[in-house]
Amino acid sequence: MKNVKVSTLGFGFMGKLHTISYKSMPYCYYNFQYNIELDKLLTTRDINTISTGYNSHVNSILDLKDADMIDICTPNFMHKDQINEAILSGIKNIYCEKPITGIYDEEKEIVKMAKDKSINNQVGLVLRFLPIVIRTKKIIEEGVIGDIINFNAHIYHESYLNPDRPISWRLEKSKSGGGALIDLGIHIIDLIQYILGPITETEGYTKTFINKRPSENGIKNVDVDDFAHLDVLVNEKTQGCIEVSRVFASGGEDTSIIIYGTKGSINLNTKNPESCFLYILNQNAWLSSENYKFKDSEDDIKFLWPLGKFSLGTMVNSHMASLFCFMSRINGKTFNFIEPPTFESSASALKVIDDCYNSITK
Ligand SMILES: NC(=O)c1ccc[n+]([C@@H]2O[C@H](COP(=O)([O-])OP(=O)(O)OC[C@H]3O[C@@H](n4cnc5c(N)ncnc54)[C@H](O)[C@@H]3O)[C@@H](O)[C@H]2O)c1
Helix, strand or coil: CEEEEEEEECCCHHHHHHHHHHHHHHHHCCCCCEEEEEEEEECCCCCCHHHHCCCEEECCHHHHCCCCEEEECCCHHHHHHHHHHHHHCCCCEEEECCCCCCCHHHHHHHHHHHHHCCCEEEECCHHHHCHHHHHHHHHHHCCCCCCEEEEEEEEEECCCCCCCCCCCHHHCHHHHCCCHHHHHHHHHHHHHHHHHCCEEEEEEEEECCCCEEEECCEEEECCCCCEEEEEEEECCCEEEEEEEECCCCCCCEEEEEEEEECCEEEEEECCCCCCCEEEEHHHCEEEEHHHHCCHHHHHHHHHHCCCHHHCCCHHHHHHHHHHHHHHHHHCCCCCCCCCCCCHHHHHHHHHHHHHHHHHHHC
């Protein structure tokens, strides 16, 4: 067994979900090789260590410097200083929730600094770990649906449809970097770039449907988008459309990508993370992606994705797979069919988001 000392920053939604993941890994993975010690939790909340499961609670990043990996789960505007301080204090392995900061120029600087200081890093662009994404990428690489002509992708949530939901850091541009496009768009933009290639041109528009929301100090204006529509070009030739919303009644969430090729199409939806649908033109048949399992890539899936009976749901499974991937990488494991999302992946998606925001002000 290899000891891994994990220290976490922030104990909101993500801090808790990541902690559930660390605690569950030894139960959910066969022959798990790590002894995870939940060491320090950086939090200002008045909670005891029995509720969090960490050895101790601290206020300063300097207290985290003997961690084998740190895990940043704080709001976006805090990431930049926390990454800077972590690197200065000698921490070498940094996992950070997406986006790195939500501001493209800052993200470029952080990518450079991490490279200069040889920091192992990963961001929480966890949809890359879904079996359907790994299978889709392989199916496309194998030419099963031919040359890609077009795609249509959306990530619709209803999380801010209720106008009475109060302002939070996510609804303030100075704290989040932007609205739905930053918060959710980054996931689907990353997937498109990961599966199909770099987005080379972007035009779009955004809309804020609910302009005012309650706050502790009365009604406040919202200065970020609820919705965004992007028309993009991939690899300078393939057109596609991406839509993002936090105000669409979608049964909670609906995330889907349909990719059209010259020999067929592929349709994936995160509601079914294990299986997507393939249409094969010359057979005039819809097939489940189970018919297109490639033995070698299935090994990577089996390693990181919890088996059915140990599934904790797509949200925890995907974060757990991503965190396990990072833990494995810093201990020398490589993956053949998964390219882990890094600071660079976040910055690259931020460039697309920046281009969209800039195309609106032209
Ligand atoms: N990859 C994903 O699927 C995913 C999903 C949700 C959130 N995230 C990311 O995780 C990060 C944290 O998001 P979250 O949903 O856990 O947020 P959250 O608001 O639930 O929790 C944030 C934590 O930071 C603490 N905090 C410290 N200073 C704060 C301040 N000045 N203002 C507000 N909170 C402060 C809060 O007490 C809380 O513990 C964000 O970067 C977010 O984008 C990623």
